Amino acid sequence: MFPFVGPDQTRPLATSITSRLAEVFNQRCEVNRRAATSGCVINTCGWVKGSGYQALVHAASAFEVDAAIVLDQERLYNELKRDLPHFVKTALLPKSGGAVERSKDFRRESRDEKIREYFYGFRGSFYPHAFDVRFSDVRIFKVGAPTIPDSCLPLGMSQEDNQLKLVPVQPGRDLVHHLLSVSTADSPEDNLIETSVAGFIVVTSVDVERQLFTVLSPAPRPLPKSILLIMDIRFMDLK
Incomplete structure (x- = not known):
């Protein structure tokens, strides 16, 4: 992933x-x-x-x-x-006649359409599920630690190792609209970077007081695994 x-x-x-x-x-x-x-x-x-x-x-x-x-x-x-x-x-x-380079806006719209199709199917043939997930029931990670000077890195660690480092993420309101991948790993030690994923969910809202967030999922609750990886990709469900 x-x-x-x-x-x-x-x-x-x-x-x-x-x-x-x-x-x-x-x-x-x-x-x-x-x-x-x-x-x-x-x-x-x-x-x-x-x-x-x-x-x-x-x-x-x-x-x-x-x-x-x-x-x-x-x-x-x-x-x-x-x-x-x-x-x-x-x-x-040679490229085919009429072929043009896709603009950033076109690529972004195409990506959003593919994400929408993942949850809702082609022409709305799927019916995704919305349910709450407690903060305590999952562990969220992101790939890559912030870049720091080489002189500040631990002995033996390179910038490349730093970019592959898993960083725990505390759920908060900034999680809204982010896509999360549901890893099939049982623990963070299972090399999450190379482990396959069971699927994807998108966070639609976060309730910090109640310590839970609401997700849109292609399958009903519960989530098959508890380890989630946050993605830079965002999706606003306007349906």
Whole structure:
């Protein structure tokens, strides 16, 4: 689960998840002949400079790709030809006529629509549940501690380790409209960053006095697990 809007916010986390995804895919190929024969298609994002480019190269390495297709980016094509292993076939193709770059507003609206579809289904075919969750029944964490100077880091810890650190979150009113992922882990020691999630909920209101918050969930109460990861993504349920 990647809790941020874009991979530029914490590349170490994106790199870690990509490596884990490749590991799981390789395990599947070992037991599934169809998967091993067909392989997979990796659809990357349009961030192709700086850390974004490094993330692309890492994904190619982790998945051991044998072909890279670049659409309408001659500079990216030349860089990948230079940096990827010689056995990787790299091709440059023109983009389809009429294709345009999506604006930030369009991407944000598309993300909101997909979240709404997760809870309400296509054309409102699902009926999500709303119920209260007590503060004492869950443990909430966020990924990444605040950036501090290298000289202030504990001995042996790097900034990358700091960005992957789990930080406990005390429920409060600032939790409203945040998406939370429900981790399948039984404890924070189970490597929450690489553990799969059971699903997602969104906080619709918080009552600090009563020590509970109300959530919108695709499934009825209770929550399947008690460990939640807060996401930077927000969703306002206007239905």
